[in-house]
Every structure is written in structure tokens, then in C-alpha cells.
Amino acid sequence: KRYRKVDEEFFEELEEILIGADVGVHTVLDIIDELKDVARTRNIKDPQELRSAITEKLAEMLQKDDSENKLNLQADGMTVILFVGVNGVGKTTTIGKLAHQLKNDGKKVILAAGDTFRAGAIDQLEVWGERAGVDVIKHHEGADPAAVIYDSIQAAKSRKADVLLCDTAGRLQNKVNLMNELSKVKRVIEREIPGAPHEVLLVVDATTGQNAMNQAKTFGQSTDVTGLVLTKLDGTAKGGIVLAIRHELDIPVKFVGLGEKIDDLQEFDPEQFVYGLFAGTEEEEAE
Amino acid sequence: MAFEGLADRLQNTLQKIRGKGKVNEADVKEMMREVRLALLEADVNFKVVKDFVKKVSERAVGQEVLKSLTPGQQVVKVVNDELTALMGGEQSKIAVSNKPPTVIMMVGLQGAGKTTTTGKLANHLRKKQNRKPLLAAADIYRPAAIKQLETLGKQLDFPVFQMGDQVSPVKIAESAIAKAKEEHHDYVLIDTAGRLHIDETLMDELKQVKETAKPDEIFLVVDAMTGQDAVNVAESFNEALGITGVILTKLDGDTRGGAALSIKAVTGLPIKFVGLGEKMDALEAFHPDRMASRILGM
Ligand SMILES: Nc1nc2c(ncn2[C@@H]2O[C@H](COP(=O)(O)OP(=O)(O)OP(=O)(O)O)[C@@H](O)[C@H]2O)c(=O)[nH]1
Ligand SMILES: Nc1nc2c(ncn2[C@@H]2O[C@H](COP(=O)(O)OP(=O)(O)OP(=O)(O)O)[C@@H](O)[C@H]2O)c(=O)[nH]1
Ligand SMILES: [K+]
Numbered sequence: 001k002r003y004r005k006v007d008e009e010f011f012e013e014l015e016e017i018l019i020g021a022d023v024g025v026h027t028v029l030d031i032i033d034e035l036k037d038v039a040r041t042r043n044i045k046d047p048q049e050l051r052s053a054i055t056e057k058l059a060e061m062l063q064k065d066d067s068e069n070k071l072n073l074q075a076d077g078m079t080v081i082l083f084v085g086v087n088g089v090g091k092t093t094t095i096g097k098l099a100h101q102l103k104n105d106g107k108k109v110i111l112a113a114g115d116t117f118r119a120g121a122i123d124q125l126e127v128w129g130e131r132a133g134v135d136v137i138k139h140h141e142g143a144d145p146a147a148v149i150y151d152s153i154q155a156a157k158s159r160k161a162d163v164l165l166c167d168t169a170g171r172l173q174n175k176v177n178l179m180n181e182l183s184k185v186k187r188v189i190e191r192e193i194p195g196a197p198h199e200v201l202l203v204v205d206a207t208t209g210q211n212a213m214n215q216a217k218t219f220g221q222s223t224d225v226t227g228l229v230l231t232k233l234d235g236t237a238k239g240g241i242v243l244a245i246r247h248e249l250d251i252p253v254k255f256v257g258l259g260e261k262i263d264d265l266q267e268f269d270p271e272q273f274v275y276g277l278f279a280g281t282e283e284e285e286a287e
Numbered sequence: 288m289a290f291e292g293l294a295d296r297l298q299n300t301l302q303k304i305r306g307k308g309k310v311n312e313a314d315v316k317e318m319m320r321e322v323r324l325a326l327l328e329a330d331v332n333f334k335v336v337k338d339f340v341k342k343v344s345e346r347a348v349g350q351e352v353l354k355s356l357t358p359g360q361q362v363v364k365v366v367n368d369e370l371t372a373l374m375g376g377e378q379s380k381i382a383v384s385n386k387p388p389t390v391i392m393m394v395g396l397q398g399a400g401k402t403t404t405t406g407k408l409a410n411h412l413r414k415k416q417n418r419k420p421l422l423a424a425a426d427i428y429r430p431a432a433i434k435q436l437e438t439l440g441k442q443l444d445f446p447v448f449q450m451g452d453q454v455s456p457v458k459i460a461e462s463a464i465a466k467a468k469e470e471h472h473d474y475v476l477i478d479t480a481g482r483l484h485i486d487e488t489l490m491d492e493l494k495q496v497k498e499t500a501k502p503d504e505i506f507l508v509v510d511a512m513t514g515q516d517a518v519n520v521a522e523s524f525n526e527a528l529g530i531t532g533v534i535l536t537k538l539d540g541d542t543r544g545g546a547a548l549s550i551k552a553v554t555g556l557p558i559k560f561v562g563l564g565e566k567m568d569a570l571e572a573f574h575p576d577r578m579a580s581r582i583l584g585m
């Protein structure tokens with residue numbers, strides 16, 4: 001049905017859409033409160049008019065200025081980017097895609113096979129290295145990830161690489177030992193290259209619900225996450241939790257993953273993302 | 288506030304009511320508001336939450352609850368009972384075909400844990416039932432997927448059947464079953480590539496594998512951290528393939544795991560096992576009562 005009025009029913013519907021998009025009930029309630037204020041102060045009675053106010057508001061929440069979804073690439077010297085996240089979200093795949101993009105931009109890229117734990121992880125990264133046409137530095141399965149990263153930095157330095165992309169094993173944020181291991185990896189990077197890592201990207205699967213907030217909090221505490229990559233947005237999940245993460249922790253989204261192919265990585269576009277939150281609900285309303 | 292235990296929250300609500308001497312329907316309504324929040328924070332699908340809250344509210348305003356000395360606890364108990372009932376009984380039995388080999392297909396979204404769970408399930412079948420499974424590598428898409436399964440097979444000392452990544456999964460499944468017959472394996476576990484439920488080409492491929500392999504079980508592997516979309520995914524896979532059971536992975540994390548409830552409520556599919564780690568012994572039978580408490584944060 002189409003709404004003729006901005007009333008309680010309208011806001012209830014909006015609440016359901018946002019909760020259904022995984023935004024999370026607390027953030028949704030905050031958003032609805034603010035929108036009610038907007039409707040009151042601007043005296044908006046027409047749902048269509050409020051709709052554009054909603055889009056505007058949510059896009060603003062996601063991006064405060066235009067530069068924040070850009071990668072912090074160093075003008076001179078090497079840029080080091082560390083990828084972290086829970087199991088199976090798309091870290092290794094995103095590294096392959098980003099390596100391809102950066103190489104196309106004329107950068108010399110090297111990949112560090114810092115996942116020495118998962119079966120087949122090193123081989124998987126090597127396939128991506130081949131696809132992107134970039135070198136991979138690796139040890140054997142079971143090796144110390146900090147040692148792999150250390151060697152990768154030395155190799156990247158001597159080969160005069162522009163960007164080093166570091167893969168890590170997936171880990172659930174409540175595993176204290178594994179989180180400590182990750183902090184250690186980060187300290188190695190900090191020690192070897194002052195100012196690095198220049199980005200710590202937390203990869204979040206759009207299919208994930210409220211747990212992504214815990215992921216952002218805990219990975220944030222142990223590795224100072226600088227941005228998110230939201231993967232698997234090519235499915236029907238909306239990835240609304242990034243709104244809550246931005247709202248509570250102020251971490252911006254930098255990239256979105258839209259498939260399994262090497263070109264399926266895009267810079268985050270807040271308007272398009274918000275449009276996606278409501279996609280599929282418009283038609284229902286129009287019926 | 289988020290992820291705070293439901294029991295605590297209901298107690299708090301009750302504290303406010305206490306002064307008033309009696310608990311009435313409005314108070315129950317207020318408590319059910321907390322229940323709704325707890326379920327939503329646990330990622331239970333909002334439509335499932337709506338139905339559930341409605342049903343439980345009816346029971347909760349019943350005399351046995353309102354007249355009791357501890358109405359707060361009673362509401363919690365009603366919610367917990369209903370949730371446990373909804374999630375079904377323990378069902379860790381795996382089908383056995385009377386014409387061996389028994390064929391099991393693993394399906395699901397990308398990164399859910401299919402390959403890892405294939406290894407775990409083989410290990411489980413050997414340990415608990417003294418079976419001798421053959422693992423079939425039918426993921427020809429993900430980089431190094433075959434290598435991943437082979438590594439697990441080697442770790443566990445199970446043979447892995449593969450034909451490289453240039454042969455169709457249908458052919459691989461067919462040949463794996465023939466091989467299993469020849470070598471007297473009683474189970475064949477087919478690992479398939481992760482795919483989106485809306486990817487028609489790849490969903491059709493699974494249907495063809497099913498037609499050829501005639502599996503006795505098709506397990507949908509679901510990440511316990513999944514949010515509101517879990518029901519779409521489960522419904523689509525079930526419609527396309529006729530799923531026989533769900534395996535919930537990564538429950539060793541701190542997710543509430545409301546996806547379990549959503550899937551059970553919407554599809555009726557039994558949840559058979561849960562994955563509790565990356566190691567090959569981290570697979571357990573599903574316990575509905577534990578899951579209910581976890582979703583509620585108790
Ligand atoms: N549809 C879709 N699939 C994706 C996307 N990104 C990654 N994948 C798939 O998700 C699965 C897991 O990706 P990986 O890159 O191995 O994830 P990971 O985080 O490195 O996993 P672990 O190292 O095991 O923790 C693979 O099947 C990928 O092809 C995406 O944007 N869309
Ligand atoms: N902590 C934890 N990790 C798990 C569990 N099950 C799987 N994993 C991890 O999740 C990640 C993905 O597992 P895979 O078995 O590769 O998933 P998949 O469904 O085969 O992935 P695709 O083939 O790419 O679709 C890996 O890092 C696994 O180690 C579990 O129960 N607990
Ligand atoms: K996942």
C-alpha cells in the first residue's frame with residue numbers, strides 16, 4: 001500500500017524495513033526518533049517528501065565527508081594494509097580484487113600470506129596473486145603469521161613495492177589468544193614501518209546480523225580498525241548493521257563486495273547503499 | 288543495553304511494576320516489549336518475532352502467570368518453553384541408505400562453513416558410527432577449494448575424490464559415487480561451491496547434482512551469525528532442493544544465533560548439528576534448550 005499520511009503506521013513500516021535490513025533495533029529506534037523530529041519541525045506531511053529526507057539523513061550518517069571512503073595511500077613510500085575479520089567473510093577474495101584494482105592504477109602490489117592456519121588458505125591467495133598478476137610472499141602452513149608478515153615487509157621493501165596487502169586467518173572476536181596474535185602481527189608492521197599499517201580493514205559479510213557490532217568493537221580494540229569492507233552485497237542481505245557501526249563506533253565503509261569475480265569490488269557509495277536498503281520494499285508498497 | 292540478559296531486563300521491568308502491588312495485562316505487555324527487543328537483538332527474523340510475541344502474550348496473560356508470586360520469572364519460563372518447543376527436539380541422526388553408499392550433499396551460501404563441516408562430519412561418522420566415508424570435491428569455482436578439502440582429508444586420513452576444476456559437479460558427484468561403490472565406502476560426502484540462493488544458474492546446477500546423486504541427506508550449512516536474511520536463504524534452498532537438515536556453524540562465537548529460530552520457524556527444517564570451532568572435532572548435536580537460552584541471553 002502507498003502511504004498518504006506521515007503517521008504512526010508509516011513509522012512502524014519504516015521501523016520494520018530497517019530492522020529487516022539488519023540495522024539493529026536500537027539504532028533504528030534512534031533513527032525513527034530523529035525522523036519524527038524532522039517531520040515535526042519541517043512540518044512534513046507528505047510521505048514522499050519525508051522519504052527523501054530519510055535517504056538524505058541515512059546517507060549523511062554513513063558518510064560525513066567525501067574523502068573518508070578513499071584509501072589512505074601514501075604519496076611516497078610503501079602503503080601497508082592489514083585485513084582482519086571473522087571466518088569466511090571474504091578477506092582473501094577482497095585482497096585479490098583490490099590487488100587487481102591497485103595494479104591497474106599502476107601500483108606495484110605484493111600480497112602477504114598471513115593466514116597460515118586454514119586448510120588451503122595459502123594456495124587460495126596464490127591463485128588470486130596469479131589472477132591479479134602480483135607476487136605473494138608465503139611460508140608453509142602452520143608457520144607463525146607474524147614471521148610471514150615480517151618477511152613480507154622486507155621483501156616488499158627490497159622489491160620497492162607501493163602497496164603491501166596482508167591477509168590474516170579468520171578468527172572469531174571472542175577468541176582472546178587469536179586476537180592477541182593479531183595485535184602482534186600489527187605491532188610487527190608498526191615496528192618495521194613507522195606510520196604503518198596505513199589502513200586496517202575489517203571485512204564484514206553483509207549477511208551478518210547484530211554480531212557484526214561486536215566484531216567491530218573487538219577488532220577495533222585490538223587492531224584500531226580504520227574502515228570496513230562490506231562483502232556479499234550481491235545477495236539479498238542488506239548489510240544494514242554498518243549503519244549501526246557508524247552510529248556507535250564511527251567507522252566508515254570503504255568498499256563493497258558485489259560478487260566473486262576480480263572486478264566485483266567497488267568504492268562505497270552511501271546513496272546507492274541507502275537505496276539498496278529500501279529496494280524490494282518499494283514495489284510491495286506500490287501494489 | 289544491547290545483549291544484556293533477558294532475565295535481568297525482565298527483572299528490571301518488574302521492579303518498576305512492583306510498587307503497584309499487582310501485575311496486570313499492561314505489565315505483561317511491557318514485559319513482552321522486552322522479549323521482542325531481546326529476540327530482535329538476537330537476529331530472530333522480525334516476522335517470526337511478531338508471531339512469536341503474539342502467541343506467547345496470549346499464554347502469558349493466562350491466570351497461572353499473573354496470579355503467581357513471581358510473574359517475571361513465569362514470563363521468562365513461558366518464553367523459554369515456547370522457544371524450545373518451536374526449535375524441535377534433538378535430531379543428530381544421519382540417514383543410512385539400505386543401498387550403500389549413503390550420499391550426503393553439503394550446500395549453502397559462500398563462506399558458511401561447508402568444506403570445513405564436510406571434514407567434521409566425516410570425522411563424526413567414523414568416530415560415532417565406525418563409517419568409512421569418501422569425500423567428493425565438487426566445488427570447481429572457489430580458488431583452491433579442492434586443495435582445501437584434500438588438506439582436510441589428509442589431516443583426517445580420509446580419501447578425497449576429485450577430477451580437477453574443469454569437470455562439471457554433476458559428473459564429479461556421479462563418478463565419486465561409482466568410485467565409492469567400487470571401494471566399498473559406506474558414505475559419500477559431496478562438498479559443493481558456495482552460492483547465492485538467487486543465483487539461478489548455480490541453483491540449477493545443484494538441482495542437477497541432486498538428480499544424479501540422489502542424496503539421502505542434503506544439509507544446508509548456515510553461519511550462526513546470519514541476520515534477518517536467514518529465512519530467505521533457507522526458504523530458497525529448501526524450495527529448490529528439499530533440504531533434509533540444517534547445520535549451524537561458528538557457534539563458538541558470541542552471536543546469539545537467532546537465525547536458528549528463524550529458519551526452524553519458517554521452514555520447519557530440523558537443525559541437526561552445530562559447529563563449535565575450526566578443528567575437525569568441533570561438531571556437536573544440536574540442543575534446542577541450550578539454543579533457546581542463548582537466544583534470550585540467559
Ligand atoms: N557472492 C559473493 N561472494 C563473495 C564475496 N566476497 C567473497 N565471496 C566468497 O565468500 C567465500 C569466502 O571468501 P574468502 O575470501 O575465502 O573469505 P575469508 O574471509 O578469507 O575466509 P577465511 O580466511 O576462511 O576466514 C568465497 O567463496 C568467496 O568467493 C562477494 O562480495 N560476493
Ligand atoms: N570458529 C569457527 N569457524 C568455522 C566453523 N566452521 C567453519 N569455520 C571457518 O569458516 C571459514 C569458512 O569455512 P569453509 O569451510 O571454507 O566455508 P565454505 O562454506 O566451504 O566456503 P565456500 O566454499 O567459499 O562457500 C573458515 O575459516 C573455517 O575455518 C566453526 O564452527 N567455528
Ligand atoms: K558468512
Ligand SMILES: [Mg+2]
Pocket residue numbers: 091092093115121167168169170
Ligand atoms: Mg582467507
Ligand SMILES: [Mg+2]
Pocket residue numbers: 401402403426429432478479480481
Ligand atoms: Mg567450501
